Amino acid sequence: MAKLIRFPKTGSAQLVPNDWQVFRATEGEESAALPQGHVIVPFSWWLTRGSKEQHQARVQKDEIGVWFAPEDDVLAHGEAISAGLKVWPILAVDFPIFRDGRGYSTAALLRERFSWEGELRAIGDVLIDQLLPLARIGFDSFAIRNDQHPDVALAQFNSVAYVFQNDWRRERSQKQVSPV
Amino acid sequence: MYKYDEIDQRLVDDRVTQFRDQVKRRIADDLSEEEFRPLRLQNGLYLQRHAYMLRVAIPYGLFNSAQMRVLGHIAKKYDRGYGHFTTRQNIQYNWLNLEDTPDILAELAKVQMHAIQTSGNCIRNITSDPFAGVAGDEVVDPRAVCELLRQWSTLHPEFAYLPRKFKIAVSASQEDRAIVAAHDVGLYLHKNHQGELLADVLVGGGMGRTPILGVIIKRDLPWQELPNYLSAVLRVYNRFGRRDNMYKARIKILVKALGSEEFARQVESEYEHWVGGNSTFTEAEWQRVAQHFTKPAYQTASALTTQQVIQLADEIDQKAFARWLERNVKAHQVPGYASVVLSLKPHGTVAPGDVTTDQMLAIADLADTYSFGEIRATHEQNLVLADVAQANLYSLWKDAKTQGLVLPNIGYLTDIIACPGGDFCSLANAKSIPIANAIQKRFDDLDYLHDLGDISLNISGCMNSCGHHHVGNIGILGVDKDGEEWYQVTLGGEQGNKASIGKVIGPSFYAEDMPDVISQVIDVFVEQREPEEKFIEAVRRLGIAPFKERVYQDRPNRKTASEVSHG
Numbered sequence: 001m002a003k004l005i006r007f008p009k010t011g012s013a014q015l016v017p018n019d020w021q022v023f024r025a026t027e028g029e030e031s032a033a034l035p036q037g038h039v040i041v042p043f044s045w046w047l048t049r050g051s052k053e054q055h056q057a058r059v060q061k062d063e064i065g066v067w068f069a070p071e072d073d074v075l076a077h078g079e080a081i082s083a084g085l086k087v088w089p090i091l092a093v094d095f096p097i098f099r100d101g102r103g104y105s106t107a108a109l110l111r112e113r114f115s116w117e118g119e120l121r122a123i124g125d126v127l128i129d130q131l132l133p134l135a136r137i138g139f140d141s142f143a144i145r146n147d148q149h150p151d152v153a154l155a156q157f158n159s160v161a162y163v164f165q166n167d168w169r170r171e172r173s174q175k176q177v178s179p180v
Numbered sequence: 181m182y183k184y185d186e187i188d189q190r191l192v193d194d195r196v197t198q199f200r201d202q203v204k205r206r207i208a209d210d211l212s213e214e215e216f217r218p219l220r221l222q223n224g225l226y227l228q229r230h231a232y233m234l235r236v237a238i239p240y241g242l243f244n245s246a247q248m249r250v251l252g253h254i255a256k257k258y259d260r261g262y263g264h265f266t267t268r269q270n271i272q273y274n275w276l277n278l279e280d281t282p283d284i285l286a287e288l289a290k291v292q293m294h295a296i297q298t299s300g301n302c303i304r305n306i307t308s309d310p311f312a313g314v315a316g317d318e319v320v321d322p323r324a325v326c327e328l329l330r331q332w333s334t335l336h337p338e339f340a341y342l343p344r345k346f347k348i349a350v351s352a353s354q355e356d357r358a359i360v361a362a363h364d365v366g367l368y369l370h371k372n373h374q375g376e377l378l379a380d381v382l383v384g385g386g387m388g389r390t391p392i393l394g395v396i397i398k399r400d401l402p403w404q405e406l407p408n409y410l411s412a413v414l415r416v417y418n419r420f421g422r423r424d425n426m427y428k429a430r431i432k433i434l435v436k437a438l439g440s441e442e443f444a445r446q447v448e449s450e451y452e453h454w455v456g457g458n459s460t461f462t463e464a465e466w467q468r469v470a471q472h473f474t475k476p477a478y479q480t481a482s483a484l485t486t487q488q489v490i491q492l493a494d495e496i497d498q499k500a501f502a503r504w505l506e507r508n509v510k511a512h513q514v515p516g517y518a519s520v521v522l523s524l525k526p527h528g529t530v531a532p533g534d535v536t537t538d539q540m541l542a543i544a545d546l547a548d549t550y551s552f553g554e555i556r557a558t559h560e561q562n563l564v565l566a567d568v569a570q571a572n573l574y575s576l577w578k579d580a581k582t583q584g585l586v587l588p589n590i591g592y593l594t595d596i597i598a599c600p601g602g603d604f605c606s607l608a609n610a611k612s613i614p615i616a617n618a619i620q621k622r623f624d625d626l627d628y629l630h631d632l633g634d635i636s637l638n639i640s641g642c643m644n645s646c647g648h649h650h651v652g653n654i655g656i657l658g659v660d661k662d663g664e665e666w667y668q669v670t671l672g673g674e675q676g677n678k679a680s681i682g683k684v685i686g687p688s689f690y691a692e693d694m695p696d697v698i699s700q701v702i703d704v705f706v707e708q709r710e711p712e713e714k715f716i717e718a719v720r721r722l723g724i725a726p727f728k729e730r731v732y733q734d735r736p737n738r739k740t741a742s743e744v745s746h747g
Contacts, residue, residue, distance in 0.1 A: 073419070099218050099301070101341025105418045108338050113453065129202060129211075129219050136337035149210070160194045162187045164331045165407075166459050175185040175468060 002123070002143035003150055007135055009169060013157040015150050018143065020090060022067060022123055034058070040065040040092050040123070043072050047080060065090035067123060070102035074109050081114060091116060093139070095124040104137045111138035111168050131156040136167035181242050181554055182327045182472040184292045191334070192289045195296060199223050200282035207279065222302055222340065224272075224295030225281055228606050232276040235298040236288060240308040240326040240350070241269030241557040245544035247291045248555055252540030258284055263540065265524060265533040267597060267648055268347075269307050269557040270298055274604050296334055301342045301429075303333035303414070308350045309357045310558040313473060314519055314566045316511040317354035319370050320377060324470040325403055326350050328461055331469075332407045339414050343421035344429035346414070347386075359559065359651060359675045361385045361393040364431045365413060369403070377403040383413060383443065384435030387645035391681045392432045397444035404461045408454035412447045420446075427643075476552040476567055481516025484570045492574040500588070501577055503626065507588040509573065518570050520551075522563045522585040525595050528621035531613040532598045533561030542583045550576045559648070560597055562590065592629040593637055593702070594620045597648055601641030601658060602665065608641035610658025610665035615639055615694050622695040623702075632702065635715040636675070651675045653716045654701060655682040656694065667694055671701070671727055672719045685728045693735070700730045 004018035020038045025045050034041070034055070041050065046066050049055070058064050065088050068074060074081055091110060093103040103122070110116045121141035122134050128148050135142075135157060144153055162173035184192075202219050205211040211219075220226075224235040236251070251271055255263045258280050259273040266272055276284070288294055298305050306326050313321045329348065333339075339346070351358040352369035360366030366382035378400040385394025401409055417431045435443045486505060493501040510519040522543065524533050535543070543563060547555045550572055551565035558564060568576055580586045589595050596619065599605065601612025616639055623629060638652025642659075649655035655670035666688035673682030689697050704727050705718050719727070 098215065099341050100423060101301075101339070101343075101418055102423075104338045104341065105415050108415070127215060129215070130341075133335075133337040133340050152205070152210075159198050160335075161190045162194075163337075164191070164334050165336055167337050171458070173187050174465065175187050176464070 002126075002146065003148070005131075005142040005144060005150070005153060006119075006140065007142070007157055008140050013135075013154050015154065020065065020121070022092070022094075022143075034064075038063050038065070040067045040090060040121070042066075043068045043077075046084065047077070050084075059087050062089040064088070065092065067092035067094050067121075068103070068106050068110075069094050070096065070100050070106070072106065074106055075113070081110075085114060085116060088118075090119045090121060090141075092121040092123045092141075092143075095122060095126060095130075098125040098127045098130055104133065107134075107138040108168075128153045128156060132159065136163065136169060138168040181244060182239075182323075182469065185468075188331075189289075189292070192292070192294045192296070195223075195294065195335075196282060196285045196289050199285060203278060203282050218300055218341070220281075221300035222297055223281075223285065224298035225276075225278075226299060226606075228274065228604050229602075230604070231274065232278050232281065233272055233274050233604065234276050234281060234284060234295055235266065235268075235270050235272040236293060236295050237298045237305045238270050238293075238557050239330045240306055240312065240323060241310050241559075242312075242323065243293075243555055243557070245547040245553045245555065247293055248540050248544040248547065250287055250291045250293070252537040252544070254284055254287060255540065256537040262534050262536045264531060264600060265535065265557050265561045265563065267559050267561060267599070267646055268298075268305060269310070269559055270305055271557070272600075274600070299345075300340075301344050302340050302346065303336060303342075304345055304347045306330055306333065306348045306350065307358055307363075307559060309353055310556040310564050311357065311510065311519055311566065312352070312556075313475075314512050314514075314517075315353050315357075316513055318352060318513065319354065320352045321473060322350045322352035322369050323473045324466060325352075325367070325369060325377075325379075325406070327469045327472075328465060329406065329410075332410075332461075338411075339418060342414070342418055343423045344426065344431075346417070346431065348410075354677075356675070356677050356679070359648070359679060361679045362387055362391075362648070362651060362675075363394065365410065366394050367406075372400065379403060379406060381409060381413075383447075384432040384440060386430050386432040387648060387650050388430060389427050389643040389645075390430075390432065391645070391650040392436065393679055393681065394432070395435075395440045397440055397447065403466075405455060407459045407461060408457060409447070409451055411459065412451035412454055415450055416443070416446050475514075476554075478514050478517060478567070479569060481569060481571065483515040489570055489573055492571070493577075497574075497578075500586075501574060503630070504577055504586055504588040505573065507590045507592070508586070512567070514567075516570055518568055518573060520565045520568050520573070520576060520580075521558070521590045522546075522565065522580060523587040523589055523595065524562050524585070525589055525620070526584055526587055527589075527594055527624040528617040531600065531603075532596050532616050535563075539583050539585065542579075543585070546576060546579060549579070560590075560595065562595070588626065589629060591634045591636070593623050593632060593635040593654075593698075594629060596620065596637050596639060597652065598639040599641050599644075599646035601639070601647075605641060605646075607644055608658060609643075609660035610641050610667065611691070612639045612641040612647060612658060615656060615658075615667065615691060618691075618695045619698050622699060632705070633714055635702075636673075637698070638673070648675075649673070650681045651679060652682060653719065654698065659688055661688075665691055667691065669697060669701075669731070671724050672716070674716050683724055685724050686732055689735070697731050701727050704730050
């Protein structure tokens, strides 16, 4: 399982055990059995199968979270997501390739528009040099790719003192000037 | 001009440290080239044909003498003694080592400069009118808005991995000198009757392979709302812009696919959630930034007539000086002052926009002596000393002449805009510089150029259109066919308020044909011109047919456009 960094909104970043596995049901495998334990399922899978009776017990036990693909339009599924947020213990956004930036807007919308305050995990091609913007936009959990060095990764979160935009963690840095 | 406070300074210092670490990991091969690439690009670093190229940001084209000296020093210490001013009002170096780049960025940071977001699929350096704050036709001074937007766009966490690059231009004068409509987002600033600063927002312009002029999708947006509205535009683009094909990934393609009304509707529905929110620019922010854009300490002087200025010169210099006054000196808001354009377009000897270290140091001195220490870079690849007392113009002219910076060719056919092209750029299909130089040599006659009047000639070495060929009165585009370099010619492009995209006249030409082709185009103009008519007006009146006919009459075997790949 991928190495996991947690960086809560308040607090510091640290390496923690990862007890969620990501279920990547690719086309044709949607009916594959869900793995046991804590599982993050594709949002598209949830839409078609998540409400099935057979999964309800596990949903009740907080064993099923959901991940969004870059092309998932979260605003177009407002109702399903608002309902899901009541039962999902964790959300994740997938980065099939690190330079596909759609997941940043997905994360921002989950935080701003859906007011999600729970864990939001970046999964997939999650690399050291994108951790800072990911953390700023709303991720507080990072399943870094296996070859990424955890110590170098952890150092990223303290690498800048100031920011020029409001983000999920803080207001933009501004020098106060006395009114003229 | 804007001066960093400790927050700005720390931000660029942190960025240098971060990049130093990334370069170290790259050299140790802990970071693959593929994963390093977007990181270095967002710090302005390209891997070109021969070496690394670094593009240094000059936000909205405004910089000072101390910065110019460091730019000159960097050229000498790390490069080959020159730099290249670009069509994005930036400067770039062509011959760098990767290992040196963190040190170069550290030297830049000491004079409040950086290379952040001068490349990459992010919000690029914001461009504006090089005569901002001094232009006679200014509606409002756009610089505070430009600076606020520079800060807002710098290291934006949501928009660092857009489908493609994103360029913003701002103009706030009668005449648009920033080609606003050719940008992903363009802003026209103005004031209403209550004196409130407002912006008209254009979206979906761009050059490249599919040149499109942007359209206004929002009128009279209060300046405070700019971060909100632009965030909405960018979020819609980031979510829905195409990522499957880099040639169709600019926002203009999305706007075209949706239609500008539908695009505007989607933006509006996102913007509803932002309007009046905590990203709104505040009065305190305005004051913090705008205090740096006050007027310099102008001397009270009465305006001199051109004749009076000419009389300042020694008799032997008067003809050349008068010509320079006519072409290279522009009207100023303040009586007794003028703005001077230093030509970086000598005829046929260097790449358009190139300056040597010696010239950079001399220009810094000129700025200190004559123009309150400030310099502006233009998208036409010249430099401007914006605040020169008319009484000092002759003295400035003599000083600048020793550096070869007073060729009175601004706006003439030889004031060629050109990208670095195939001599340097790994994207280019064809060379640009030798074509520019050959045309400059062909037309190396100031009397003739004077008779021809205003003609813009723009050259791009590939479809990325860094030479802005689409908006040149004469546009030249380098194309590649089976490893050979060909050149396609367009006529009728224009920047400014009547911005338009040029039309291709027909099949492409060999490099060696180009001076003759341009001569023939000019011959048709000269023969058919009406009194005082400008070249662009003649092209509009005549259409491209007579030019086409002349150019192809002895060239039956040229490549047709469809045969030539645009790869």
